[in-house]
Amino acid sequence: MNAVERATPLVSLLQLQRRAREAATVQSLGFVIVNETLQLAPYRQAALWTASGLGQVAAVSGPPEPDPQAPYVQWLTLLCRHLMREAVPAGEVAVAALPELVRADWDHWLPAHALWLPMGRDAQPADAGLLLARDDPWTAHEIALLQELVHAYGHALQGFHPQKSWRERLWRPWKQGKLRRWVLAGLVLGGLCPVRLTVLAPAxxxxxxxxxxxxxxxxxxxxxxxxxxxxxxxxxxxxxxDTTALRARMEVARKAVDTAQEEYRQSAQAAVTNDKNRADVALRRGKVQEKVVELDYTAEQLARVQVKSDRAGIAVFADANDWLGKAVNLGERVLLVADPAKVELVAWVPAADLLPMAAGDVLTLYPQGAPLKSYEAKVQSVAYRAEVTREGFLAYRVKAVFDAGQAAPRIGQLGTARLHGGWAPLVYVALRRPLAVARQWLGW
Structure with a gap:
């Protein structure tokens, strides 16, 4: 072999690389790859596979565009998808190692010797591949030249692909079967880890x-x-x-007493000279006593208009302006007098999140406005039925007392109470609410 013959493959290699760089579209580049590569090494059939979308045969030797519905193209799709999924390295395809569905029709569609050349850049996984088939075996010299050419094809093909987003770059390792199996195994093991059942409730x-x-x-x-x-x-x-109405009633009662006493005095004088008027004396005396009782009752009510405290403590109410001028009924609650050192916790557990609780269970209060503070309390009682809260949702009232060894929070302090239940797998804790809703809808 003279110098010209030895240089011919290198010249063809450079020309093909130049043709690949000058291709204006993906279609023209695919035509160069499957048809003009024949200048470097002889073959009978060629197919270009790209991993865009679910993967597809982008070009085949001969027709300008492959027909996706053609049986030949569908069989090539199965073959190339298997080679790409198994990350088969560059070299002749081992027909015996192929799946039965692909191996059975090999002789019908391709010659005996097929060369698979994956296209990848640097250390990234291949996202395209070139399949060349002929009747004669492939030599090591031809494979080396074709690998160098395919590297240039892959670089040119990459230029037509848009820059992958960070989501696609993160998703690419997930497509590898080994990593997917490890992640799924980790999720299964993590889902079986026991965790404590907890629920948050306003308190x-x-x-x-x-x-x-x-x-x-x-x-x-x-x-x-x-x-x-x-x-x-x-x-x-x-x-x-307000004493205005009571003072008016008292004045009326006083006048009524004076009138009744005057009528009684006149009846008593008339009874001295007239026996007929003696019967009215007892009636007039009873009426005087009635009016006196009414006067005493009104005076007693007037004395009760000013309410005083019966014990020491603090006055618990929202604002005096909410009550000034407001009409109240007998026995209506106005305020509380409480000992600031004696407090308890009331938590409203939503009906959908209720956990098995009993007296003595521990809960933790995280007060609003104090992210570094927490208070421990023990459950004292749990309401037997849910009731509508001020926020309009059904909840169970849980009362708890604070531990004696800590400073008590102030009365009226709002916060979130964390109630602890038993232990359960993490997957049950994560799916407890969705399963409960599904069970209500499906009725099982």
Missing amino acids: EVVPQDPFMVRAPLEGVIDRFDVRPNQAVQPGTPLFSL
Whole structure:
């Protein structure tokens, strides 16, 4: 072999690389790859496979565009998809190692010797491949030249692909079967790990055994003598009712007593001279006593318009302006007098999140506005039925008492209570709510 013959393959290699770089479209590049590669090494059939989408045969030797519905193209799709999925290296295809569905029709579609040349850049997995088939075996010299050419083809083909997003770059390792199996095994093991069942519920610190101050009679609140959270002692005035109506009634009752006494006096004088008027004396005396009782009752009500505290503590209510001028009924609650050192926790557990709880179970309060503080409490009671809360959802009322070894939070402190249940697999904890909803809808 003279120098010209030895240089011919190298010249063909350079010309084909130049043709690949000058291709204006993917279709023209595919035509060069499957048809003009014949200048470097003889073959009978060629096919270009790209991994775009689900993978497809992008070009075959001969026709300008492959027909996806053609049996030959569909068989090539099965073959190339298997070679790409198994990451078969460059070299002759081992027909005996192919799946039975592909191996059975090999002689019908391809010659005996087929060369598979995957196209990849640097250390990245191949995303395309060139299949060349002929009757004669492939030599090592031809395979080396074709690998160099395919590297240039892959570089040119990559230029037509848009830049992959970070999502696609993250998804590419997942397509590898080994990594997928490891990830799935990790998810299965993680789903079986036991974790503690917990539920979060809105909670509020309320006074324990407070003294409820009620309206002593029907009327309108005229004045408040204390401020919210003000310390009070026994006998401290709390609020007063309007006395206008009571004073008018008392004045009327006093006039009625004076009238009844005058009528009684006249009847008593007439009874001295007239026996017929003696029967009216007892009637007039009873009427006087009736009016006196009415006067005493009105005076007693007038004395009760100012409400005083019966014990020491703090006045628990929102705002005095909410009550000034408001009409109240007999026995209506106005405020509480509570001991700030005696508090308890009330949590509202949504009905859909209720866990098995019993007296003595521990819960944790995370107060609002204090992210570094927490309070431990023990469940004292759980309501037997759910009720509608102020926010409009069904919940069970849970009462708990704080541990004695910690400073008690202030009355009215809002927060979130974390209630702890038993242990369960992580997958059950994650799917507990969806399974409950599905069961309600499906009825099983």
